[in-house]
Amino acid sequence: MCGIVGYVGHQSAGPILLEGLQRLEYRGYDSSGIAVLDRDGSLAVLKRQGKLRDLEAAIVAMPSGGAGIGHTRWATHGVPSDRNAHPHASSSGDVIVVQNGIVENYRSLKAELEQTLAAQGRSWLSDTDTEVIPELIARELARGQMFEEALQAAIARLRGANAIAAFHRADPTRIYAARKGSAGGMVIGYGDGEMFLASDLPALLPHTTDVYHLEDGEIAVIDSQGALIHRADRPRHRPEPRQVDLDPVAVARGPYRHFMLKEIFEQPRALSDTIRGRARLDPPSALADEFEISDATLRSVERVLVIGMGTSLHAAMIGRWWIEQIAGIPADFDNASEFRFRAPVIGPATLVVSVTQSGETIDTLGAMDHVRDRWGAPQIVVTNVEGSEATRKADASILMRCGPEVGVASTKTFLGSLAALYLLACRIGKARGSLGDADLGEALEQLLTSPSLVERGLALSDQCNEIARSYTGSTNFLVLGRGIEHPLAMEAALKCKEISYVHAEGYAAGEMKHGPIALLDQQFPVIALATRGPLFDKMMSAIQQVSARRAPVIAVGDEGDDELAGLVDHYIGVPPASDLLTPFALTPVIQLLAYHIALARGLDIDQPRNLAKTVTVE
Ligand code: M6R
Numbered sequence: 091m092c093g094i095v096g097y098v099g100h101q102s103a104g105p106i107l108l109e110g111l112q113r114l115e116y117r118g119y120d121s122s123g124i125a126v127l128d129r130d131g132s133l134a135v136l137k138r139q140g141k142l143r144d145l146e147a148a149i150v151a152m153p154s155g156g157a158g159i160g161h162t163r164w165a166t167h168g169v170p171s172d173r174n175a176h177p178h179a180s181s182s183g184d185v186i187v188v189q190n191g192i193v194e195n196y197r198s199l200k201a202e203l204e205q206t207l208a209a210q211g212r213s214w215l216s217d218t219d220t221e222v223i224p225e226l227i228a229r230e231l232a233r234g235q236m237f238e239e240a241l242q243a244a245i246a247r248l249r250g251a252n253a254i255a256a257f258h259r260a261d262p263t264r265i266y267a268a269r270k271g272s273a274g275g276m277v278i279g280y281g282d283g284e285m286f287l288a289s290d291l292p293a294l295l296p297h298t299t300d301v302y303h304l305e306d307g308e309i310a311v312i313d314s315q316g317a318l319i320h321r322a323d324r325p326r327h328r329p330e331p332r333q334v335d336l337d338p339v340a341v342a343r344g345p346y347r348h349f350m351l352k353e354i355f356e357q358p359r360a361l362s363d364t365i366r367g368r369a370r371l372d373p374p375s376a377l378a379d380e381f382e383i384s385d386a387t388l389r390s391v392e393r394v395l396v397i398g399m400g401t402s403l404h405a406a407m408i409g410r411w412w413i414e415q416i417a418g419i420p421a422d423f424d425n426a427s428e429f430r431f432r433a434p435v436i437g438p439a440t441l442v443v444s445v446t447q448s449g450e451t452i453d454t455l456g457a458m459d460h461v462r463d464r465w466g467a468p469q470i471v472v473t474n475v476e477g478s479e480a481t482r483k484a485d486a487s488i489l490m491r492c493g494p495e496v497g498v499a500s501t502k503t504f505l506g507s508l509a510a511l512y513l514l515a516c517r518i519g520k521a522r523g524s525l526g527d528a529d530l531g532e533a534l535e536q537l538l539t540s541p542s543l544v545e546r547g548l549a550l551s552d553q554c555n556e557i558a559r560s561y562t563g564s565t566n567f568l569v570l571g572r573g574i575e576h577p578l579a580m581e582a583a584l585k586c587k588e589i590s591y592v593h594a595e596g597y598a599a600g601e602m603k604h605g606p607i608a609l610l611d612q613q614f615p616v617i618a619l620a621t622r623g624p625l626f627d628k629m630m631s632a633i634q635q636v637s638a639r640r641a642p643v644i645a646v647g648d649e650g651d652d653e654l655a656g657l658v659d660h661y662i663g664v665p666p667a668s669d670l671l672t673p674f675a676l677t678p679v680i681q682l683l684a685y686h687i688a689l690a691r692g693l694d695i696d697q698p699r700n701l702a703k704t705v706t707v708e
Contacts, residue, residue, distance in 0.1 A: 099284020103158035118702030119162030168217030191273030350497035376516035409511030447503035449478020547678030558686035585684035
């Protein structure tokens with residue numbers, strides 16, 4: 091989703107803003123812009139539709155100036171264009187603003203402000219909702235308010251969630267930041283005589299690891315020496331920066347052609363890190379430390395509901411399966427964006443587990459609010475981002491330790507979520523006494539082998555590449571799986587859609603003959619996930635039915651499965667795994683197939699069209 095950067099200090103702001111925006115490219119965008127203010131009050135605003143290289147090319151001379159803000163826009167209101175790109179200025183040209191989020195009541199605000207604009211012979215300069223913000227601030231300033239007060243008053247008029255950066259043309263020593271609701275993060279970075287601002291850490295890491303995460307309702311006045319925080323209900327304060335433990339190298343692409351490939355190959359380490367210290371064998375325990383929900387609560391709940399969106403929803407589906415199998419408690423999953431607008435009957439005795447790698451997905455946060463407001467049920471979040479909004483809403487967090495994920499497609503955070511959910515299932519089972527020590531020990535011992543299973547799956551990359559090249563021209567895929575492999579079929583289809591732009595459907599194989607089979611012919615390849623689990627024979631019948639329609643079959647099964655290999659057009663053998671661990675064995679292959687199809691089609695794998703890494707708008 092949109093990205094924000096800001097700078098104030100002794101260096102030239104332009105190059106720092108551009109580099110910061112480059113580090114936020116992964117969030118997805120369709121246009122970009124920067125505004126730089128020189129000490130003598132001269133202002134340069136540059137905006138371009140398209141990629142950052144288009145913005146860079148449009149800069150004849152990089153504006154000097156020690157203060158500025160920048161933005162990558164992902165269009166919501168108004169098409170992607172130079173004129174709709176941020177920053178936006180007030181009609182007076184004095185107040186400069188960038189925004190993430192949506193001003194839901196922008197129509198009525200525009201109508202209200204239009205009279206003043208018309209009286210001055212001015213009109214709106216863009217089709218965006220954002221443009222009302224600098225105009226509202228300018229109106230408050232004209233009433234004699236300080237900038238931070240004017241910003242606060244303007245924000246109070248906005249409906250929706252917003253993250254804002256701004257400055258005033260008359261003051262080259264300060265920039266301002268504000269956060270209201272869940273419109274993605276806003277992080278202030280502390281340098282030596284200079285300060286940075288960004289909507290995400292990767293943009294700050296080359297400069298500093300001392301940061302402050304702006305909280306909901308806060309406004310920051312930032313000068314080269316630090317930040318002063320204002321909020322309506324508390325005294326002003328200078329926050330203590332916190333040091334983040336993130337290696338800048340972790341956000342570099344290294345020798346890999348794409349971040350997605352790098353992150354697929356980082357999975358064994360992401361898994362080991364996520365599991366480390368949380369799966370103990372002697373005596374067996376899972377997530378014993380660092381957990382804010384008591385065993386008494388885990389014993390008192392009657393049901394577990396796991397929610398998420400996209401890849402995180404697929405992780406939630408697998409989590410549901412494990413919680414039933416391992417902990418022996420009724421469990422279900424739900425799509426957060428549907429759940430939050432229904433009147434679900436969950437009751438206070440339901441444990442709600444939200445899965446969100448970013449911790450900022452608007453639908454998942456909305457669902458968490460819904461649970462809190464309506465039922466007050468206990469909530470846990472599984473996330474990769476410490477300090478994210480979801481961690482504030484939940485009673486307890488299980489942090490994956492995957493490191494930053496830059497590719498838009500979730501890969502290592504999918505397996506990170508799975509490891510966390512598996513550990514949670516073990517913890518619930520132990521707390522409730524449904525999982526004895528011996529079974530718990532065995533389940534944990536299995537989990538500890540997951541990094542090596544994934545490692546072996548990664549060795550199949552060349553074979554996936556070869557097979558993918560045979561299907562470069564295919565525009566449809568059906569992906570079939572059963573049991574725990576059904577959510578994986580859906581995840582495989584999602585990966586094909588988002589990075590290869592190939593239409594793909596993930597189906598429970600038993601459902602195929604109830605409709606989708608009508609699609610099949612020689613041009614419609616089917617990927618069948620068919621390891622030797624309890625439903626293997628049923629998968630074999632489904633494959634026979636597919637082959638009878640002459641649709642080509644790519645089967646992913648257990649290593650050395652000659653029976654399966656003999657039946658299909660292409661066969662990929664993954665290391666055999668227990669029923670519980672199948673997702674770890676299959677995931678690298680489904681990711682690599684999608685990656686290599688996209689590569690063969692020459693697509694922009696790390697920044698697929700129309701997509702954002704974190705979906706913070708509805
Ligand atoms: O940050 P979250 O895990 O809440 O994000 C949810 C989805 O937007 C995300 O998984 C999306 O589907 C990914 N692009 C999938 O690769």
